[in-house]
Amino acid sequence: MSIIKLHDKHFKTYISAQEIDNAINTLVTQISNELKDETPLFIGILNGSFMFVADFVRKYNYNCEVSFVKLASYEGTNSTGKIKKLVGVNEDLTGRTVVILEDIIDTGNTLQEIFEIFKDKNLKQLKIATLFFKPDVFKKELPIDYVGISIPDKFIVGYGLDYNGFGRNLADIYQLTTQPTMKNIVLFGPPGAGKGTQADLLKEKYNLKHISTGEVFRFHIKNETELGILAKSYMDQGNLVPDEVTIEMLKDEVNKNIGVGGFIFDGFPRTESQAIALDEFLAEKGETINGMVALEVPEDLLIQRLLERGKTSGRSDDQDESKIRNRFDQYNSKTAILKNYYTVQNKYFGVNGVGEIKDITVRLSNVFDKL
Numbered sequence: 001m002s003i004i005k006l007h008d009k010h011f012k013t014y015i016s017a018q019e020i021d022n023a024i025n026t027l028v029t030q031i032s033n034e035l036k037d038e039t040p041l042f043i044g045i046l047n048g049s050f051m052f053v054a055d056f057v058r059k060y061n062y063n064c065e066v067s068f069v070k071l072a073s074y075e076g077t078n079s080t081g082k083i084k085k086l087v088g089v090n091e092d093l094t095g096r097t098v099v100i101l102e103d104i105i106d107t108g109n110t111l112q113e114i115f116e117i118f119k120d121k122n123l124k125q126l127k128i129a130t131l132f133f134k135p136d137v138f139k140k141e142l143p144i145d146y147v148g149i150s151i152p153d154k155f156i157v158g159y160g161l162d163y164n165g166f167g168r169n170l171a172d173i174y175q176l177t178t179q180p181t182m183k184n185i186v187l188f189g190p191p192g193a194g195k196g197t198q199a200d201l202l203k204e205k206y207n208l209k210h211i212s213t214g215e216v217f218r219f220h221i222k223n224e225t226e227l228g229i230l231a232k233s234y235m236d237q238g239n240l241v242p243d244e245v246t247i248e249m250l251k252d253e254v255n256k257n258i259g260v261g262g263f264i265f266d267g268f269p270r271t272e273s274q275a276i277a278l279d280e281f282l283a284e285k286g287e288t289i290n291g292m293v294a295l296e297v298p299e300d301l302l303i304q305r306l307l308e309r310g311k312t313s314g315r316s317d318d319q320d321e322s323k324i325r326n327r328f329d330q331y332n333s334k335t336a337i338l339k340n341y342y343t344v345q346n347k348y349f350g351v352n353g354v355g356e357i358k359d360i361t362v363r364l365s366n367v368f369d370k371l
């Protein structure tokens with residue numbers, strides 16, 4: 001699950017692309033069984049139905065024709081002011097079986113207009129199929145022959161449906177949600193980039209809770225907890241601790257701090273499945289990641305920094321160049337791809353991590369201010 005913003009509103013995932021696909025398969029089976037011996041004309045109602053119609057007809061394996069119409073309002077001369085007109089059906093439909101493919105039917109007002117318009121076209125039969133149906137608000141006495149998924153009266157976007165023009169291109173369906181109240185930032189970068197140092201400075205400035213998964217693990221190791229004993233065997237070699245363990249630990253840390261203004265996540269996520277788990281976990285709380293802010297530092301400089309830190313940090317994984325190299329290998333093979341994960345969500349912000357600490361804090365703050 002994740003949260004997205006369209007114009008001024010926030011939406012969270014509601015119906016997955018896979019569930020939509022399953023519903024379309026069922027509709028195709030039902031309609032094929034009834035109409036395979038004739039050549040139905042499938043008519044999509046624009047704009048919202050374009051995606052549904054494309055997916056539907058691709059799965060329909062019998063003869064059929066496809067067309068689209070648009071209901072256009074124009075100023076009429078009668079007292080109601082608005083009259084609906086169908087744009088796009090020019091062919092003679094006498095004796096045809098027409099199946100209307102609607103993306104969503106809620107009050108049924110559009111459906112009523114469609115019935116009125118097709119009434120005079122001498123069809124053999126008119127069937128209505130809708131991908132989504134809101135039974136709680138449907139007020140008409142009109143037959144709906146095929147329903148994909150019935151939903152409560154929620155405002156949804158995605159899969160052809162829009163909010164003021166946005167969201168039609170989304171593969172999943174999203175529903176309206178409350179505005180997130182936290183500022184959650186992933187502070188990103190390879191080992192030695194300066195995440196911990198900068199997080200310490202930024203957490204004060206922005207009143208955020210800093211969670212460093214590396215530090216939480218080191219705390220457990222020091223206290224010889226079960227988790228610490230498990231984590232130590234991986235950390236000593238510069239390997240990643242397994243996802244299930246790390247994700248559970250991270251969730252615990254977040255849940256211990258409910259009520260804070262937000263989090264700086266440092267050292268988490270480090271794999272794609274951690275990133276997905278974090279998105280889902282935050283979305284369940286109506287929250288989201290505002291951005292990934294990455295400290296960009298060349299690798300040779302990082303190795304020098306880590307060896308230097310190893311002289312005083314007491315961290316065994318900072319003292320041996322082969323372990324440091326392994327941490328970079330882990331970073332490059334499992335973690336670096338997260339840049340792409342956040343870039344596609346327009347949430348990646350790279351910052352030059354070379355220079356004086358205070359100058360880098362200023363660069364980071366410039367990004368934090370905007371998130």
Ligand code: AMP
Nearest residue numbers: 213214234235239240241246267268270
């Ligand atoms: P750090 O202090 O962030 O450099 O982390 C030190 C070590 O802790 C890493 O090399 C891993 O062994 C382990 N670790 C920290 N965070 C994670 C994570 N998100 N996933 C897996 N292992 C982690």
